[in-house]
Amino acid sequence: MANAEVHPASWPAAxxxxxxxxxxxxxxxxxxxxxxxxxxxxxxLSNRLAES
Structure with missing residues (x-):
């Protein structure tokens, strides 16, 4: 998830x-x-579990 690309929502007609x-x-x-x-x-928590 840390490497996922995030696209903001858009509203072209705004x-x-x-x-x-x-x-x-x-x-x-x-x-x-x-x-x-x-x-x-x-x-x-996920990071701590991944380190151990």
């Missing part, structure tokens, strides 16, 4: 001011933070 269209809710931001924390913990 106007030039598209960042103004995207406004995450508090719950979405909290969910993303929680998901990133879990993913970080899993990757750290």
């Amino acid at each position: 106007p030039d001011d598209w960042p103004h269209l995207v406004r995450p809710t508090i719950d979405e931001v909290r969910g993303l933070g929680a998901a990133l924390a879990v993913a970080t913990a899993v990757l750290n």
Whole structure:
């Protein structure tokens, strides 16, 4: 997974001011933070297991 190529999502029909269209809710931001924390913990555990 560390070598996987990541492609960001695109929206070709979006106007030039598209960042103004995207406004995450508090719950979405909290969910993303929680998901990133879990993913970080899993990757750290995986790295420790791979080293041992």
